[in-house]
Amino acid sequence: EAGVAQSPRYKIIEKRQSVAFWCNPISGHATLYWYQQILGQGPKLLIQFQNNGVVDDSQLPKDRFSAERLKGVDSTLKIQPAKLEDSAVYLCASSSGTGNTGELFFGEGSRLTVL
Amino acid sequence: AQSVTQLGSHVSVSEGALVLLRCNYSSSVPPYLFWYVQYPNQGLQLLLKYTSAATLVKGINGFEAEFKKSETSFHLTKPSAHMSDAAEYFCAVTPYTGFQKLVFGTGTRLLVSP
Numbered sequence: 001e002a003g004v005a006q007s008p009r010y011k012i013i014e015k016r017q018s019v020a021f022w023c024n025p026i027s028g029h030a031t032l033y034w035y036q037q038i039l040g041q042g043p044k045l046l047i048q049f050q051n052n053g054v055v056d057d058s059q060l061p062k063d064r065f066s067a068e069r070l071k072g073v074d075s076t077l078k079i080q081p082a083k084l085e086d087s088a089v090y091l092c093a094s095s096s097g098t099g100n101t102g103e104l105f106f107g108e109g110s111r112l113t114v115l
Numbered sequence: 116a117q118s119v120t121q122l123g124s125h126v127s128v129s130e131g132a133l134v135l136l137r138c139n140y141s142s143s144v145p146p147y148l149f150w151y152v153q154y155p156n157q158g159l160q161l162l163l164k165y166t167s168a169a170t171l172v173k174g175i176n177g178f179e180a181e182f183k184k185s186e187t188s189f190h191l192t193k194p195s196a197h198m199s200d201a202a203e204y205f206c207a208v209t210p211y212t213g214f215q216k217l218v219f220g221t222g223t224r225l226l227v228s229p
Contacts (some may be wrong), residue, residue, distance in 0.1 A: 043217075
């Protein structure tokens, strides 16, 4: 079974530029998550989708971050304009949705460096 | 709201020694608790999970954890450390019901010396 795929693995941009990250979850997984992991910290949930609807985006900085999950499969996370403090690893995860016991399957992450 | 606290950002052990990584949780409802491991430049991988069944949970790679409600703890242990156990370990909590949303601790880096 293929795992969660993310791209790009690494991205370096200058502040005020824009960047987009892509995630393809495990086939059939209804729930998709984007987490931000800053160096030395635990992952922090940015946004959670159930199919193509947003369940929780309370910690998403909506003035600069946006995410979508068209057709309930792939998802894109965009940052525009980027700030220095956005340097982090962006982790995508998926789970089977309702009835599951909370196990999330993570991709390898997209490391963003903002200069 | 749910949260977890991991005591010690770094833990160093010798190969063959006992591994003990501490996690305390706070939850207003019965929690599900998890331990995830992260190897360098990789995503997180589930080690084990507590979902209100047996309080002693066994996971992969010889790790286990015990849910202690009276102490609000879910410490991770392994009797004998191996060099390959060197990684970052995260404790996480989610509410028993509703949409699953993991809240992670700040992580503990395990260092294993020969």
